[in-house]
Amino acid sequence: xxxxxxxxxxxxxxxxxxxxxxxxxxxxxxxxxxxxxxxxxxxxxxxxxxxxxxxxxxxxxxxxxxxxxxxxxxxxxxxxxxxxxxxxxxxxxxxxxxxxxxxxxxxxxxxxxxxxxxxxxxxxxxxxxxxxxxxxxxxxxxxxxxxxxxxxxxxxxxxxxxxxxxxxxxxxxxxxxxxxxxxxxxxxxxxxxxxxxxxxxxxxxxxxxxxxxxxxxxxxxxxxxxxxxxxxxxxxxxxxxxxxxxxxx
Ligand code: 5RP
Numbered sequence: 001x002x003x004x005x006x007x008x009x010x011x012x013x014x015x016x017x018x019x020x021x022x023x024x025x026x027x028x029x030x031x032x033x034x035x036x037x038x039x040x041x042x043x044x045x046x047x048x049x050x051x052x053x054x055x056x057x058x059x060x061x062x063x064x065x066x067x068x069x070x071x072x073x074x075x076x077x078x079x080x081x082x083x084x085x086x087x088x089x090x091x092x093x094x095x096x097x098x099x100x101x102x103x104x105x106x107x108x109x110x111x112x113x114x115x116x117x118x119x120x121x122x123x124x125x126x127x128x129x130x131x132x133x134x135x136x137x138x139x140x141x142x143x144x145x146x147x148x149x150x151x152x153x154x155x156x157x158x159x160x161x162x163x164x165x166x167x168x169x170x171x172x173x174x175x176x177x178x179x180x181x182x183x184x185x186x187x188x189x190x191x192x193x194x195x196x197x198x199x200x201x202x203x204x205x206x207x208x209x210x211x212x213x214x215x216x217x218x219x220x221x222x223x224x225x226x227x228x229x230x231x232x233x234x235x236x237x238x239x240x241x242x243x244x245x246x247x248x249x
Contacts, residue, residue: 033149033241033242034149034151035061035149036149036240037148037149037150037151037239037240037241037242038061038062038065038113038147038148038149038240039065039069039240040149040240040241040244040245041062041065041147041148041149041238041239041240041245042062042063042065042066042068042069042147042240043069043245044147044238044240044245044247045066045111045145045147045238046069046070046073046075048109048111048143048145048236049070049075049077049109049111050077050108050109051075051076051077052076052077052078053077053078053108053109054077054078054079054080054081054099054104054107055077055080055081055107055108055109055110055111056080056081056083056107056109056110056111056112056137056138056140056141057080057081057082057083057087057091057110057111057112058083058084058087058110058111058112058113058130058134058137059083059084059086059087059112059113059128059130059134060112060113060127060128060130061113062113062147062148062149063087063111063112063113063147064090066111066147067087067090067091067094067096070096071094071096077096078097079096079097079098079099080096080097080098080099081098081099081100081101081104081107081137082098082133083112083130083133083134083137084128084130084133084134084194085194086128086130087130101136101137101140105140106140106141106142107137107140107141107142108141108142108143109141109142109143109145110137110138110140110141110143110144110145111145111147112125112134112137112138112144112145112146112147113125113146113147113148114146114148114152114229114234115127115152115160115163115227116152116153116154116157116158116159116160117146117148117152117153117154117234117237117239118153118154118155118156118157118210119155119248120233121146121233121234121235121236121237121248121249122157122210122211122228122229122230122233123146123157123228123229123230123233123234124157124158124160124162124163124227124228124229125163125227125229126162126163126164126165126199126225126227127160127163129163129165129188129191129193129194129199130193130194131163131165131225131226131227132165132193132195132197132224132225133194133195135225135229135232138229138232139232143235143236144232144233144234144235144236145234145235145236145238146234146236146237146238147238147240148237148238148239148240149239149240149241150239150240150241150242152239153239156206156207156208157207157210157228158204158205158206158207161186161201161202161203162183162201162202162205162207162226162227162228163188163199163200163201163202163227164178164185164199164200164201164202164217164223164225164226164227165193165195165197165198165199165223165224165225165227166197166198166199166200166222166223166224167197167198167222167224168196168197168198169222170221170222170223171187171198171200171222173221173222174200174220174221174222174223175187175200177220178200178202178217178220181213181216181217182204182205183202183203183204183205184202184203184204185200185201185202185203186200186201186202186203187199187200188200188201195224197224207228210228210230211230211231213228213230214226214228214230214231215231236248236249237249
């Protein structure tokens with residue numbers, strides 16, 4: 001039986017810092033500089049926050065910086081639509097009211113991080129297993145503001161294993177279909193998503209046509225959501241790094 005989602009997801013969050021940093025140099029200094037890049041991106045994102053509005057808020061360490069600076073700067077928002085139980089917990093701690101997307105309708109601005117981004121603002125997301133709700137909120141939002149540190153930038157997506165949320169009973173079936181497409185799926189064992197599903201992390205993909213791949217993966221029966229955000233990319237990408245902040249496009 002998988003362990004309780006919250007505990008295992010927390011372990012995963014700790015370990016994944018090494019996954020991102022080992023893509024580069026894999027030492028503590030790099031982890032620190034990634035953190036300051038995230039912090040810079042989070043601070044720069046505040047200019048997109050309209051006071052008294054309801055905003056969408058994603059999941060992850062970059063978004064946690066964003067929530068913290070939002071509160072520290074005393075920006076008054078009406079509340080937030082949250083993409084995960086983890087983010088909801090943090091919002092509650094900060095006394096930010098949480099709204100149900102169904103009650104809110106469309107949202108003007110959605111703020112979230114990413115595991116990878118390409119020059120066309122297409123993304124890989126789902127490192128924190130929150131991709132399904134993240135993708136729904138991104139779809140329902142007029143503007144998706146994505147905040148990353150510079151280690152997340154790639155020319156071609158696929159260095160970070162692509163997360164796919166699947167209905168548990170379909171896990172092996174979906175994995176076989178992915179192998180047929182040339183990927184190497186690995187079950188993120190002991191992680192259960194907030195929706196009660198499993199995650200497959202697909203290695204070995206060089207994603208030269210992200211829209212086509214997203215479309216074909218979406219067709220596999222049993223797939224709940226694909227962590228490729230290509231059909232609906234970010235609208236604005238804020239990159240924090242050693243030379244400051246870059247805002248794209
Ligand atoms: C969670 C996500 C996150 O946005 C992504 O994993 C980036 O996380 P971090 O900001 O901690 O680097 O997609 O499902």
